[in-house]
Amino acid sequence: MLSSLDALAALPEETLVYCGHEYTEANLRFAMDLEPANSAIMDYVKWAAGQRAQGLPTLPSSIGLERRVNPFLRNSA
Secondary structure, eight states: OHHHHHHHHTSOTTOEEOOSSOOHHHHHHHHHHHOTTOHHHHHHHHHHHHHHHTTOOOOOEEHHHHHHHOGGGSOOO
16 A cells, blocks of 8 residues: 555645545545644645535545645654
8 A cells, every 4th residue: 555655645736536426525634643733734625625515526636735635644663
């Protein structure tokens, strides 16, 4: 799994990420528990809540955004 995440993290920032589920808000709650001072996560939480309140998806994402808000793409192993 770590090898796969490292391969994703190495892609260009503008690479779009099309996952097959809408778990963004739940994933962001987890990320905020790990990194409560990460302003990129806080900004994305607000944006995602607005999208979902309008019935809009939060996807696709990008590798650049995921690097900033997804702790699994910033492992220290």
